[in-house]
Amino acid sequence: MTDAEGTRIDLHTKVISDSVIERAKERGLDAIVYAPHFTRLPQIKTAAEQYSDSELLVIPAREVFTGDWKNRRHLLAIGLDDPVADFITFEGAMAEFERQDAAVVIPHPAFMNVSLTHPEIRAHAARLDAVETYCAKLFPYQNRRGQRIAAALDLPGFGSSYAHLPGTVGEAWTRFDREIDSTDALVTALREGAPRQAVHRNGLGHRARRLLEYGHLGYENSWEKIDRLLLSCDEPTHPRNLVYEGRFNDVRVY
Template identity: 55%
Template structure:
């Protein structure tokens, strides 16, 4: 027996859940941008059933928008905001004993690099080696990063668009029937293999996801999410009670 896990999707609705099941995915990790942890947990529970387990997570934006680096965190006890320094983010994840993964390493200007990973390797539980938004050279470099750090590999659909769900998965040996079992498998470096689909439809979906990057990095979005200071995951939002002010970059 094995379990197909898509360790990182950004969207979750009826279409996404249906597509995951049609593609044979057993577990989805739901980590949307700029959404607080309680809302993520509630939505993940809503779409979990006997055929699909949805595990809540956060992809954290560390540093400033111009120099941001993404960190994927599972098994959080408490909400963590975006736009803290990388050091402050990692210290908080260490305090919570979270599962910490490096998505799309050394990709564009939004990713952890090998220096970041080697600075505190004991905090990280995996490196992504295949991502549809990557070009071929990016996936090759990601594999080099995984080998160079000795961290376990994973691959995800990183789906921002529903058709991409199920294009990539990480297959673990044995069953994964709960969020706790997934956290344990990631922490322990449990045996797994990374798979992805191929052919012209896979290439089309990869290119469509890559094109989606332009909207993700639009000036309008930066103004709305960063400069307003009122977004739910802004470090100075009242919900955090000033706890992260010292590590905030905005």
């Protein structure tokens, strides 16, 4: 799965399909991290296993929404064994990640109201394993902000497509200097601060994909979706859902 250039991983994608796997392979990736919104961990793991093969490893993960909808803080956890609900407190989520020895990385830092701010990342730097320094969904000035945060706090960086659209997979990735052939191997690399480089494509095609992804934010944050999330406790990752057996009742925000 690796060559002289190390292991190339798109460290955050939201979509999975035959076409996504084909595109990832065409882009020369060795692995992708699959972390769809509002999807239970067992379902993510099943899809990851189904789409993994000898050419491309699909690593299951969860981007957990902490806090309420207006001030949510996204945390990307890799290496979870037990499900974690969305819309719980930051401390509640971190305690659960630490209990499970998961790697915790910060996607799209200081972006709108969906990310940890620079002061928040500084306050919790010792508990975090990496900060995203290149996200294909963001504009250059936004990525430079992430790079400054990582540099100022001496935290490792990473790159990803953050693909919500299939065509964006492989627009950015992280190249590690070691072989990574399992979820555990990626968790170890992240926890140990293994040398890596955030890499991305260039040119008009890349800029077009970035604009398409950015425009997709309008759909993501539509009032219809907000209404579904806040008014229905039957959502798959709502902390009041029976599947969690009340484990997050003391830390849920809704």
